[in-house]
Amino acid sequence: MDCGSGINLTNTSFTIEFWAKRKITGKWHMIVFQGDQKKHHGLHIGFRDSDVFTLAFYGDDLNTGKFTDTDWHHWSCVYDVDRQQQIIYRDGQLEACRQPANYEGTGNFYIGALKGTSAFFEGQLADLRIWQEVRTPQEIQHGMNSRLTGNESGLIAYWSLDEGEGTTITDKTGNGNDGTITGAVWEQMEIPFEDAEPSSKGNIVITLNGKQEYIEIPSDSTLDLLDKLIIRFQSGAARIKKDSIKIKMKTSKSKKKPSRKRKPRKNIFL
Template sequence: MIKNLRKKLFFTTCFAVSVLTSQAQTGLHFDGSDDYILTDLGGVLGNSPRTVEAWVKWSYQSRQALIVEWGGGTPTEDGGPRFTFKIQSSKVRIETGGAYNYLDGSTYLNSSWHHVAVTYDPSQENEYKLYVDGNLDAEGSFTGTGTDTQDAANIQIGGRNANIGATAFSGTIDDVRIWNVARTQSEILADMNNELCDLPAELVAYYKLNEGTVNGSNLAITSVVNEVSSTDVNELKNFALSGNAYSNYAAGKVTSGIDTTITSDDVTLTANQVDAAYQWVDVDNANAEIEGATSQDFTPSESGNYAVEITVGSCVVISETVNFVSGTLSLEDTLFSNNLKLYPNPTSGHVNVALNEVYQTVDAQLVSITGKVVATYQFSNTNEFAIDLNNFNSGLYFLNLKADNLDALTVKVVKM
């Protein structure tokens, strides 16, 4: 279908209204050998209440795999000095050091994404509770001396720096949260699937792990951000940070929860996310900020590709990209758009494009539903051509066409 507007032409490079309601963020893949994060922040100490949460996609290991740990030293009469949240024998475990100071979960974890959490509240009969995917997995108190976390080592994620070979986590970790309260099950369930944008006072540390690009060259990144205290230095230790998502940034689990779609009334672009801060950007100019374009609505003064940076609390995302063509359609533009034929559509291989007349130059872009240009083509002195889609995955694509000096138009193409 060709979207043809008389006064303004507006073509989205992805579903613009109801499909893209959030964007998955990144996580970090740990190689199970020596990758870990060393923060400069001490965790909750003594026997104070606390909660640790994280999303994990674990690759099976026969030994322990640390998720989050801090503290250390010699056990005292008051309890174990270390606070270790990990996977042991394919189940989550909390332990504090010292004999019998541990509690095991009951669910065997597979290689899928799982949300895991531990809470500690010394005022409760069952001091510790373990959760998997929001479900209570185990509860109880230690049969040893208990909990007395000491300030011997800062928070570490994915392994213990003093014994990394025996503790390194294998798999991807995303969205690590540490609280100075014991959260309830309903509180954990309420926001475990979305990033936190408004940070509660009880949140001690929050590592979204969104600094890099999936499978990209992330060599310049040496530290991850603690959203609670952005000046912290939280070092990435031994990560390759280049190539495929192994020892590098990988696809994460949680989403921003922010609506990244844009709609139009054929003249004005509108970000569908409400109650946010907005900055419209010129995608064709390396996402340069458009001066003064800081409202939810934006009326472009010229043709181009546009997006909006949306800020909600501490969360910042870029919307989908839209292609906006300004100006009244000439007779030639109308003939070009009205007489264009595309067949077969849907297609399992080639798609043929027939134009109303011979054009000197026809430029074409094939755009995925995520807004990525996956192929470009140029044809000369022709009124018809074919595009081979055999090597592309099934799904919806957008074919942007521009013939000579006529306005561009976009056609939806379905690859079966």
């Protein structure tokens, strides 16, 4: 998913949040990438092939301990430019922190791949959010289990990724940052969070096979972030047909009972 060059995180604070469920372990799964592969210029967030989770600026990186499960987990990646801190939360709990130099990269913002050419994420993806602020642990814990409406204060881009058909994802803030899907499959399955607006379509996700699939969002000046930023999205395991878009529906049964009944809903699989 190539989101274009309109997202400017250079020398700013930001938070990136998502739910992730890998299909397999022991390989690179990049969920976010921007910039170039030189020190302090390459933002990349996801799993390394050693199964550690990373918030990295390229050569100036924060890593967690090793995780080898393929369950749903909520990840929050924070950079506080004022305190010069990288912070990683897993399921709302602190996992790691350190003090790096500022991130100075620019360029296209990719979801589900490193520059759209490698380290493709193999799993499910839903509910990607960008905020122009730093989220506190309390805000992360309060908001991690629910969808947004798109009208929340501080929200500048929001892709719920539950369209269920077609090759376009819609920015629900109304700021026009719609994206184009390259090689993905919409599927129906259970997700570990609540919908602000339940749909009769079910839990729809888009599936990528970890090889050649991503989403492109054109450059837009509304995402020229020179202040503070939060990006939030949700992700998990996936399947895809290479070099093609194929829409199909499948109901997946969860092994665990949800805390309460939820209406099925479509999300996007990577």
